[in-house]
Amino acid sequence: MRIASIDIGTNSLILLVVQIMGDKITPIYEEVNEPRLGYGYGKTGEISDIRVQKAIEYINKYIRITQDYNVDSIKCCGTEIFRKAKNGKQISQTISRVCGLPVKIISAEEEARMTYMGAISDLADKNNPLVIDIGGGSTELIDKNGVYKSISFPIGAVNLTEEVSINLPLSLPMKRLLRKRILEAISEKKFERKRRKIIGVGGTITTIAAYLQDLDEYIPEKIHNFVIKSEDLGRVISQFEKNNLQQLKKKIVFAPNRADILPAGTYILLELLRLYNAHQITVSERGLRWGIIINEQK
Secondary structure (H helix, E strand, O other), X not given: OEEXXXXXXXXXXXXXXXXXXXXXXXXXXXXXXXXXXXXXXXXXXXXXXXXXXXXXXXXXXXXXXXXXXXXXXXXXXXXXXXXXOOOHHHXXXXXXXXXXXXXXXOOHHHHHHHHHHHHOOOOOOOOOOEEEEEOOOOEEEEEEOOOEEEEEEOOOHHHHHHHHOOOOOOOHHHHHHHHHHHHHHHOOOOOOOOOOOEEEEOHHHHHHHHHHOOOOOOOHHHHOOOEEEOOHHXXXXXXXXXXXXXXXXXXXXXXXXXXXXXXXXXXXXXXXXXXXXXXXXXXXXXXXXXXHHHHXXX
């Protein structure tokens, strides 16, 4: 049996096609694009028509790909931006109608649960790790100790970039402003600060992992289970201080369109590691798109 999932986020739109045989799930094809549905949301409170059209183009492309792979079913989920935007429900209905594929707007609780399921799905030790998901419009901390619990912060790589008008190279005042805004958002809510494994998902974290390995292309097998140490982030941040946007794009040739939002996402990660007195985070190349499929098997 073959199943596909489509994860429509604030920044990214991700396709995963898998083969299922018994309890074994084998990835066949993955693709990520960035229509940035959340771009401009901070000013209007809505998803713009231009961004919707770009998302529709990608979804139609994904549908054709699933047809080529003889997929039996497709599950398509809309996340944070659809929940927040004034026209989120209307946009989901438009995409469903135009593409002929139902888009389910999942709740924050559903998103957290399925992201956690995906992130830890191939861990040998599933002893209650903490999962950090840095998205475009929000950041989630997800815990499971008998039941799933999540904390959501209203900052993500896209909306924080827009809010503080990040320009590269980063100046000292800009770095201070970034840190101030992040600390305001994360200071009041946190899980217990006990030592345990921390897993990270999302485009910011996977991009950092690829950069630290000097990859010229995005190779999932090299990203998955890569360990980012807290001191490694200094190497990444130094690039924001020395390079303008075009120069940074050349440093991350595997994801140049993410260059403008990478500083915000990186600083969010840095402050979360400090919050938990953590010295490292293990990267999971899996996340919501995997959780959507795993959830269907339960």
